Amino acid sequence: MSRTLIETVAALRVARAAWRQRQDESRDVESFPARDAVARIVETLATALYPRRLGGFRGTAEAEDSFVAERLTLALADLEREVAAELGYWQAEARSSFDPDQAGMIVRLFAATLAEVRQLVDSDVDAAFLGDPAARSVDEILLCYPGALASLHHRIAHQLHQLGAPIVARLISELANARTGIDIHPGATIGSGFFIDHGTGVVIGETAIVGNRVRLYQHVTLGARSAPGDTRDGGRPRHDRHPIVEDDVVIYAGATILGRVTIGARSTIGGNVWLLDDVPPDSVVVQPEARRLDRAAGATLRDVLVETAD
Template identity: 40%
Template sequence: MGNDFKSNLPHYIDGLIESYHENPISEKTTLNLPDKDEVIEIINDFEMLLFPQYSGNKKMDEATEKYIIGNMMQMVYQKLKKQLKLAFLYEYDRKNQKLMHSADERAESVCAEFFEQLPEIYRYLSMDIQAAFDGDPAAESKDQIVFSYPCITAISVHRIAHVFYKLGVPIIPRIMSEYAHSKTGIDIHPGATIGKYFFIDHGTGVVIGETTVIGDRVKIYQGVTLGALSTRKARALVNTKRHPTIEDNVTIYSGASVLGGETVIGKNSTIGGSAFITESVPEGSMVSVKRDELNIE
């Protein structure tokens, strides 16, 4: 076989198609999958709705806010309903479910429930921004935090995705969370439950697993993992509590790992950097790692 692409093209095509058929990822030949790019666009639209004056509507005031917000809501509703419908069609097809309600009806219902919760999402985010301002002496203003801190992007996307996750929307919440992960380096599963006034300082490398429960006024630093003890035989662990519970007023410093579904970090505790914790810690604890003495010659 020569090196000429054009003459070898039929061979390349046949080889790839044969590989598709020998190693199928899905049993279905046609998938009603949502459009990933459109879902990401929806996330950006929601960020504009939640923080309009930081996203191109700097002149919005009391005289114009209803008109501007109304237009944005209608625009994102049309996009969202279309992608939700595709997600529900995908779920019905994948599980061979009988259509109890049409995908269009479910999409409409989820849209209504989500927009009803949007003010509460904003209320939580305003407290997260306050937590970042109160917790970071380098922060010059809350405006700076909204405009530039990756933790606010990650937490904003999570609070949106978590609502869809709780409403039983397939695939879309994970698209949202992985978009935030790729953009910020902060990996929060949409199933994780996170309380008020939450702050991730620096953020790179943070992992928060699906069944994690985090209380109010928790602060974590870069490289923290709130994970599972083991993912061997992972399919047997579906729908089980695999990740830890972090109670109120806990600080976890960089590089610490807290693992296991039965692990509880009691309220008002501090977990030192690089700690590896697989069992519960009583409230009010100070956990640190005993290190060898640093030697400089």
């Protein structure tokens, strides 16, 4: 090896040692679920949920059931392996050893939710078709819309998060984030008929609760406010700290809603609004309307700023 390479390897060894000294080495880091494996699982599950549109299946109804069974057998077996890896990662923190069938039980309970997952994704696709005049068919939405892709991932991830596989669930949500720019924590609770239009930059936090038939546009944040002194687990906030958005709310592009506030049903939140307080039902919250300057009369931006300051 060259001297430069030898020095680089040595410097990396020092960096690793410093990191490991600060971390909990009791965890089995080699058991951490594999991102590539989780990606294949989600892809296979998607073909089981939508065998014709996402799985490319062509055939009779009886053959379709066989196709779905085959896809599920592959996906669930792989999922059990990754959930078992996650349990191995957490074992050092558990009060007692996990049951040998813990991973299998989680996967069986997850499989029982797949019909509900399919129905929720269908409701999201329907909402997008009704809400977007540019959409020509529900198939276009399912195959092309980033909001539909993010919804499919979230509906799967949320079930696994609830059942006790938070790392696998988080990997699934981050796969969607990487592809769409939509960041939904798998812990977030989202009702039916959820529509994210355009989507890039949308962020929905872990403890957010979103009602039915809610519509979000790009760059909306349902985030948390920092809460000094109200923490646990080494100083990280773990309380319910994200917004509650009730049924039939529309939130336009760039709006930022922070903290455990409630946006009342049927309200509309305008673009670029910054909200830290509750909003009653049937409200409309907007920024001041933009002003047009009359350049012919000599008006300048400086005049407006001075007027605002006064």
